[in-house]
Amino acid sequence: MPVRSVCTRRLTPAGVSICLPVPTFMTYLHRLLHAFSRSRLDPTRGSGWATLCLLLSLTASLPASAVEPDSSWEDVLAEARGQTVWFNAWGGSDRINAYLSWAAERIEEEHGVILEHVKVGDIAEIVAQLDAARAAGQDSDGRVDLMWVNGENFAALKNGDMLWGAFAELLPNSGLVKTSPSIEFDFSVAVEGLESPWGGAQLVFINDMATAPEPPRSAEQLLDFVKSGGRFAYPAPPAFHGTTFLKQLVHELSDQREALAAPVEQADFDAVTASLWAYLDELHPSLRGGGRTWPVSGEATLQLLDDGEVDIALSFNPNEASAAVRSGQLPESVRTYVFDEGTIGNTHFVTIPWNASAAAGAMVVADFFLSPEAQIRKADPAFWGDPTVLDFSALDADDKAAFDAIDLGPWALPIGSGESLPEPHASWAAALEAAWLTRYAP
């Protein structure tokens, strides 16, 4: 069983080439256990040599990837078998991490691909590292095979020519994906098959009916709410939910919102955002933490809601409250809602960097993510509760029934409530974050 591994050759003083294993100890353990569990090499019955051969094969190196984005799917599957895919994805949510563990098991079972979740705090760091690798000319054997991105990070990867190719529309399951502006244009940047859609999202608010039965449904109402003693705090940008909250506010408050659809360089930033800063200056003193301390993330606001330190939490997942109630993280008295004029929504994607070591394996993973099996489980709040990107009319009856059977409970965002507003152009996020940091966290 040849297993590809990242292998580093180094010259010892004697000139002998030794091979130092780079993947984690756990990967080795995992592979060993896996090999034994398949009983191909039972250490209790087989000879010790077989075990030794297995160990040696674990450090053996195979030639580099041969598949192209448009290779036949049989070639992709054949090359993918045995590959390890390093999937760089935000790792701050238990439920998502557990979902990915499940996906890893299924993918290994089905295609013999080992999926390793590299838990990332902010994927922008990985984009910066890839940028450095690009500059240094490291065009193969990269450390990232697949990454979870959208918006400005996708725009940065695309502008920097750091993407592997137009693989997404050639995946077998891509035929099931629905057509939607946010799938064709990621924050106003054309996707062109360079990334594969994974799930949908919309900024939502979660309130506790026991403490805030009539939560604010617009920016203006929110200001009145906190001024009259309501408890609220948003995560400090550049935390994802914080930045999205800023976009929501600027969309709602600015009298020049059409400027948001174009790159920020083409707009008069100060004029477009003047009303935002005036609003925040008034809002901050009444926030939990007084505008001096901020929740670390959107997830942290859920904890604060359960603790009673805030009345309203932020989420980017319309079903998150359902999952949280079922896992005992939030009380049953919570409800999810959006502002009357709608809230910012988008699609998130997975993509393959140009120097991926296991591009074939990464394609197999991206395709599995789009399978009805994976999308149904992902949409179920018992596991994750992330809205699907599939088109129900393209599904067969069983899969459609499985989607219909998902019980969202009274806690999720009621279907059809509130419009999904378009994301501003990808370049706005960084500009808003920088301006926020200079003003409020120098």
Added chain:
Amino acid sequence: MAVGQPAALLVAVLFISPLAAGLLGTFVQASAGADLLRNLGEVLNDPRLRAALVLTVFTGGLASVLVAALTSVVLVSAHGTRAWRALNAALPPLLAVPHAALAVGIAFLFAPSGFVLRLMSPSLTGYDRPPTDWTVPDAWGISLIVGLVVKETPFLVLAAVAQLRGLDVDESLSIGRTLGYSPARCWSRLILPRLWPRIRLAFLAILAFNLAVVDMAILLGPGHPPTLAVWLVQLVSDPSTRHVAAIGALLLTGIVIAACALVLLSERVLGLMAARRRRNGQRRPGSQLARRLGQAIAWILTLTGVLSLLMLPLWSFASRWRFPHAWPSAWTLQHWTHRLGSVFEPAVATLFFALISAVFAVCAGIVWLEAERRGRVPRLDSLWYVPLLVPQTTLLFGWQVWAIHAQLNGGWLVVMHAHWVYSLPYVVLILATAWRELDPRWMHASATLGVGYWRTLWRVRLPLLAGPVAQAAAVAVAVSVAQYLPTLLLGAGRQATLATELVAGQGGMDRRSMATLAVLQAVLPLTAFVLALRWQRRQRFAAPVAVVP
């Protein structure tokens, strides 16, 4: 053949080379692109840096001063009392528990919706909902200071207790009291001035740690701005700001050096003042009230630590626990069973790093001390303090550069090496006293009976020193389990241990899952300590126990 120079030199090379290469690498990065001074000027003009700098000096400085002050209060008011044994028993577990786990517990304890207020609400406080007057973490770094004080005071107290044995405390006290001085004055005039030189290095290590801590500052410190060390770790992950991080790391080292110099200077000044005071002959009866107050402080500190640790299992089994309920209203095992997969892997990796690096550290410590005993290598006591005094950021930023060049970054080998480098000093410092004090006549007797070197080492010396060896191994395990920054930077995010998972979970992870990780992170070193203690008891000829450092 005996443990000789080559083996000891190998230990020295493996220990010194990353320190030297790390510092050099950070210097090289700091001067990247332009010259060092221009880069430095650029960094100093950054307003965020100034804010982080002020915060670092405030939290690290105040925490260290409090640690020193509280240690003397605890010693003066509680030493020799009936409660002293109980207090002393609580210290080693607090010492063993990693900073991150303790920080998680402290946040649970003191938040507006935390355990302390849940116990008192609404009956005593009248709060139906948590108050809004403060937050944990807070913007001023108070939470961080509390965390550091609770964690570091036991360290200094234990270091002091180990040294007090050689100071004839009881005699000094009885002489002083016969002359009519109050116990507090006996301490401040007769004992503390002699104690200080013996624990000075331990205090400087605490000071350096408080100024440069990363994991606890992420969990308990302010975010906007964060402390300097945390900010640097944020900068170093972006290649375009790596040189800024390197300069900041050198700046942090400068702050640590300046702080140490300030301590040595104030030592002189205080010494002069104390000498004058000693001669003035004033005496007054001791104040019972002050003594009681001191004991109360000792108890509050210990209780805070112990309660923080108890928070962890409570939360890890809680299903619903809302303010103002004093106890969880529903319990569950699901955080343990559902997450077994995701908790198991980092736990096994943590155990793997801890056990292997502890075995190698103990072996290396024995090799070095044997070679030193036989005069093959010089005594290098202060060298072992280098990793404890130089900020981790400064060493690791440079070390990471070399690891990337050697294509070792992200592998377990280099992470293991780093864990070994950070546990070896504790191992050597613990073993050294016992090793040097062991009566040489044991060896002579053995040699007279015709027993060879190795057999003597194996059958006579090591069994006699089994206590300290077991203790050193336990401390090495505790040090390795707690390592956050080396695992993060050299493991390139690929070596997930309990420490990295716990700190990464800050903010994103469900509190009950954080508690599960923290319980595991605390249990590993505690188990090591219990095992070491049991092992020590089984040894009939156990030599006196040495305490870090």
